Amino acid sequence: MVAPLLRGCRAVLVTDANLARTPHPVRLEAALGRAGVRVDRLLMPAGEASKTMACLAGLLERMLALGVDRKTAVVALGGGVVGDLAGFAAAVCLRGLDLIQVPTTLLAQVDSSVGGKTGVDSPRGKNLIGAFHQPRLVLIDTAVLGSLPPRELRAGYAELVKHAFIRDRGLFEWLEGHADRVLAGDPEARAEAIRRSVAVKAAIVAADEHETGDLRALLNFGHTFAHAYETLTGYGDVLLHGEAVSLGMARAFALSVRLGLCPAADAARALEHLAGAGLPVEPAAGLRARLAPEAVLAVMRRDKKAEAGAPAFVLSDGLGRASLRRDVPAAALMAVLSAHA
């Protein structure tokens, strides 16, 4: 599937140190080799700490040292970190190389590999430096999820069900009956869930590619809260991104109910589903002090999507529907943050 799309017969495969301990890179390289593609592998350290300008510069220098040309493709094999960094390198190396995304986490399969956003973090904040660079192909092999730690799998599930919450009530209802099988590794259930979730994201991106309207912003459901929680917990193992998103979606549902936008029964069903999938809907006892309402509010006011200090929220209009709101009363927000603290 990859080889016919390439402009030349050369590719640079970018992957991380954890993936290098799985059979996935060797299998991909062998398959590309059989299709007549010469592949050089470039390794980067695993984890969010690698999404930096320094790491990008190092990657670009190694690509140039290999003598890549305009017809060389970049193949990103990994989670969202590899996809974002290798994708950005592809966007700027020789003013743009073809990119193939081969996502290996559930999060990357349903979310980060699709939509063309690439980039790195700045010390001033996450994802502040980047480019839109659409992949020529996103190749999803559900079998690679077999080596993914279960906690990472559940975190990715939060983004999978997010697409159902904002746009596809039918998918949510299907997931209510099939989440166990999706999480346990049933290949058909997994493929169906990923296909339908990714279809939601792809349709939104196709309609609002560069987030010029409010449509693409709907993908940030739960994320105004999540980004604040991640900032306060340091973007690491304390709270994985998907876990922060699960907490954030629970808050967004509560706020939506409080503002009369979402039926309480829909919100209750959503929270029950998240909890049933092993995702947090309340901060763990040990995190409550760090995630105090005042601290969360202060971070939200500095969010890059806040306009004049007023954070924007994607709120639920009932299961399967959402809208962007810039006029959330501070008192309602404080009440929701405090109710759970």
Ligand SMILES: NC(=O)c1ccc[n+]([C@@H]2O[C@H](COP(=O)([O-])OP(=O)(O)OC[C@H]3O[C@@H](n4cnc5c(N)ncnc54)[C@H](O)[C@@H]3O)[C@@H](O)[C@H]2O)c1
């Ligand atoms: N570009 C976008 O639109 C977009 C959207 C959402 C998230 N993101 C970005 O994605 C990143 C998070 O992505 P992630 O959750 O995939 O994290 P990640 O890339 O750090 O992967 C999670 C962990 O799993 C390991 N891993 C990956 N695949 C594996 C496999 N098959 N088997 C065993 N281990 C494996 C990785 O080495 C890493 O330790 C964040 O930087 C976030 O900003 C980008």
Ligand SMILES: [Zn+2]
């Ligand atoms: Zn997210």
